[in-house]
Amino acid sequence: MTKGRLAAQVRRWxxxxxxxxxxxxxxxxxxxxxxxxxxxxxxxxxxxxRTAMIAGAREDGGDGAERIALHExxxxxxxxxxxxxxxxxxHLSPDAQCLAEDAISHExxxxxxxxxxxxxxxxxxxx
Ligand SMILES: [Zn+2]
Numbered sequence: 360m361t362k363g364r365l366a367a368q369v370r371r372w373x374x375x376x377x378x379x380x381x382x383x384x385x386x387x388x389x390x391x392x393x394x395x396x397x398x399x400x401x402x403x404x405x406x407x408x409r410t411a412m413i414a415g416a417r418e419d420g421g422d423g424a425e426r427i428a429l430h431e432x433x434x435x436x437x438x439x440x441x442x443x444x445x446x447x448x449x450h451l452s453p454d455a456q457c458l459a460e461d462a463i464s465h466e467x468x469x470x471x472x473x474x475x476x477x478x479x480x481x482x483x484x485x486x
Pocket of ligand 1: 434468471
């Protein structure tokens with residue numbers, strides 16, 4: 360996957376999801392550099408600054424760019440909700456806060472995967 364290919368897909372989903380207020384950067388990196396382990400893409404964002412960096416694994420070829428961009432842009436669509444939910448954990452004890460933050464990111468991941476699959480299936484039916 361090339362940076363240009365990923366950037367084009369990120370711009371596509373940014374427009375389709377009406378996320379134009381975000382200032383986005385893309386990068387292509389070695390898979391080993393991505394967190395969490397075994398992921399092929401990730402997004403790091405700043406909700407208040409409306410900036411985000413979307414990274415994809417160089418080794419991921421073929422139509423990986425479309426799917427990675429879709430997945431990470433779905434995370435960005437949920438960013439305000441995740442950020443708000445995470446702020447609500449501030450008053451918890453450190454242990455409870457850790458559990459709550461894990462639960463929030465786990466549930467966000469489930470929603471993102473569900474939407475990603477549905478959208479890819481819908482696109483496949485149209486092709
Ligand atoms: Zn994810």
